[in-house]
Amino acid sequence: MKIALIAVPILDWVDGELRPVEMDAYRVCPPYGIYLLASVARDRGHEVAIVDLIAAQSIDLDPYAKVLANADLVGVAATSLCWPSARRVIAAVRELRPDVKIVVGNIHASLFDSYLLESAPIDFCIRGEAEVALIELAAALESKRPLDSVPNLTYRDGGRIVRNAAGPRLSESAIGGPLPAYEELPSGAYQHLAIESSRGCALDCSFCSTGYRRSWIGLDVERFVDRLDHVRGHLGRVTGGAVHVIDDELAMNPKRAAQIGRALSDRPGPYRLIYDARAIDFLKAGFAEAIAPHTEQLLIGAECGYDEGLLKIGKGITVDTLERCAAELARLGYADRADFSFILGLPWEGIEEVRKTIAFGAHLFGTYGVRLRFNWFLLMPGSRLWEEARRAGRVSAAMYDEPGAYHGLYLFREGVRLTPEQLYEVRDTVVRLTKLGRLLRRDTAPIAFFFPRCIEEAFPPSTSNDTSLAQLRHLARPDRVPLTIID
Ligand code: B12
Ligand code: SF4
Numbered sequence: 001m002k003i004a005l006i007a008v009p010i011l012d013w014v015d016g017e018l019r020p021v022e023m024d025a026y027r028v029c030p031p032y033g034i035y036l037l038a039s040v041a042r043d044r045g046h047e048v049a050i051v052d053l054i055a056a057q058s059i060d061l062d063p064y065a066k067v068l069a070n071a072d073l074v075g076v077a078a079t080s081l082c083w084p085s086a087r088r089v090i091a092a093v094r095e096l097r098p099d100v101k102i103v104v105g106n107i108h109a110s111l112f113d114s115y116l117l118e119s120a121p122i123d124f125c126i127r128g129e130a131e132v133a134l135i136e137l138a139a140a141l142e143s144k145r146p147l148d149s150v151p152n153l154t155y156r157d158g159g160r161i162v163r164n165a166a167g168p169r170l171s172e173s174a175i176g177g178p179l180p181a182y183e184e185l186p187s188g189a190y191q192h193l194a195i196e197s198s199r200g201c202a203l204d205c206s207f208c209s210t211g212y213r214r215s216w217i218g219l220d221v222e223r224f225v226d227r228l229d230h231v232r233g234h235l236g237r238v239t240g241g242a243v244h245v246i247d248d249e250l251a252m253n254p255k256r257a258a259q260i261g262r263a264l265s266d267r268p269g270p271y272r273l274i275y276d277a278r279a280i281d282f283l284k285a286g287f288a289e290a291i292a293p294h295t296e297q298l299l300i301g302a303e304c305g306y307d308e309g310l311l312k313i314g315k316g317i318t319v320d321t322l323e324r325c326a327a328e329l330a331r332l333g334y335a336d337r338a339d340f341s342f343i344l345g346l347p348w349e350g351i352e353e354v355r356k357t358i359a360f361g362a363h364l365f366g367t368y369g370v371r372l373r374f375n376w377f378l379l380m381p382g383s384r385l386w387e388e389a390r391r392a393g394r395v396s397a398a399m400y401d402e403p404g405a406y407h408g409l410y411l412f413r414e415g416v417r418l419t420p421e422q423l424y425e426v427r428d429t430v431v432r433l434t435k436l437g438r439l440l441r442r443d444t445a446p447i448a449f450f451f452p453r454c455i456e457e458a459f460p461p462s463t464s465n466d467t468s469l470a471q472l473r474h475l476a477r478p479d480r481v482p483l484t485i486i487d
Contacts, residue, residue: 010081033105207383216252280316305361326338326370407453
């Protein structure tokens with residue numbers, strides 16, 4: 001069967017035009033899932049074309065007209081923030097090919113299968129892992145078999161939407177099957193390569209939207225390192241020269257992760273890895289020491305600067321864990337390659353909690369030299385916090401249909417409850433900290449922070465204290481209101 005697999009970038013309005021933004025403008029690393037599924041399907045005898053619109057930085061399908069004209073099945077990947085672009089791409093595919101079967105996969109399809117089938121001109125959604133489901137779907141379509149045996153599939157059957165049962169989770173050896181088709185990576189499009197050493201996570205943090213929570217499968221250490229060596233053969237195609245290990249948390253099993261570090265030390269290298277890991281795991285099983293020589297950059301989800309908040313997050317860490325982790329990284333000489341990522345404005349937070357988080361981050365930066373990222377809380381579909389907001393009728397799947405929701409005022413205000421004055425206070429504090437950081441450290445951005453554009457637009461800092469109500473009263477009773485001078 002001829003299959004076209006499409007990766008789409010996040011688009012937003014910039015100067016009146018829809019353009020790739022955020023991570024998809026920097027193109028940190030390729031969409032691993034798409035390059036992997038391409039290899040899996042080829043391995044089973046299908047002819048696959050990869051349409052990488054993130055690499056192309058455009059959702060114009062003209063260059064792929066021939067591929068799409070010949071496809072029997074078109075697959076589109078969609079995270080929640082990519083769904084607005086995916087909808088546009090799907091509409092364009094439908095216009096070119098009213099007859100072709102379209103399947104949507106990835107996290108947004110896993111979360112909102114029936115909504116997507118009802119609201120977009122698609123035929124199928126595959127929920128969760130697709131290595132088996134996509135192949136089974138292709139086989140069923142080729143042989144015109146009924147679809148009820150395809151695992152993880154949701155589809156329309158007459159007027160009904162049918163959700164087939166999910167198949168078992170992929171085994172370790174299946175996750176370590178064919179390698180992603182990086183021989184097709186457009187040269188110079190991405191900064192780094194991507195690879196997975198494990199899938200899922202043993203935890204279930206309240207803000208997190210990753211798919212396989214409380215379910216973790218790690219590749220055998222030697223199998224992973226062999227795969228990493230194969231993938232590194234494609235480093236010439238990327239600009240930055242590192243490999244992003246895209247696991248939710250690399251050291252979910254710290255003993256295994258330490259073995260990975262040691263196995264890398266036994267091979268020629270160099271291995272320049274970028275990865276996420278929990279603070280607590282750097283304090284176990286010699287992981288921090290073993291992975292140090294292979295670390296290009298790492299991200300630690302520090303989340304809050306106070307224990308009550310960390311308890312509500314549910315990551316099994318405290319501020320003491322974070323402090324000990326920062327100290328360990330400093331002792332081993334790579335604190336300056338570690339980004340401690342904090343969330344500001346979690347649903348239970350007022351200004352006091354946010355101040356505590358910033359102060360704690362500043363302390364880690366000043367004492368141990370770690371880098372800081374301050375991110376605003378965003379209600380992201382799939383998390384327990386999003387589900388709470390949905391139950392309260394504050395968010396819905398439809399809110400992620402159009403570009404711009406990510407930076408929109410509504411979603412921001414539904415997540416972050418600080419007043420505009422408090423938000424400006426936070427901005428001023430972090431900006432002062434950032435200036436100090438630049439004086440202390442030579443790297444350009446030891447502290448990353450952005451101020452929400454929607455707040456700047458809706459509540460500009462220069463807004464005077466005049467209220468519309470006072471003005472109306474002025475008009476109604478001019479005799480009662482004294483002359484005012486507005487600068
Ligand atoms: C690597 C990664 C990134 C990379 C992405 C690189 C790239 N160009 O794709 C970087 C670092 C750039 C990134 C950025 C962001 N990410 Co991210 N990212 C991940 C991460 C950790 C791994 C993704 C991955 O490759 N997994 C391994 C592959 C094998 O799994 P997969 O992609 O899910 O693919 C499988 C299935 O989904 C399915 N499938 C996938 N595509 C398709 C297509 C078809 C047609 C079919 C049938 C099936 C199918 O089959 C695949 C094989 O089983 C996930 C968490 C996770 N574990 O999935 C978060 C995750 C996807 N990211 C998330 C977020 C929030 C972001 C950011 C917004 C972060 C930020 N604040 O900027 C941005 C936005 C990115 C975007 N375009 O949407 C959320 C998304 C939540 C949501 N509801 O959308 C996740 C789930 C993390 C989380 N903990 O909440 N991310
Ligand atoms: S934030 Fe990290 S530790 Fe928590 S559930 Fe998500 S991936 Fe797991």
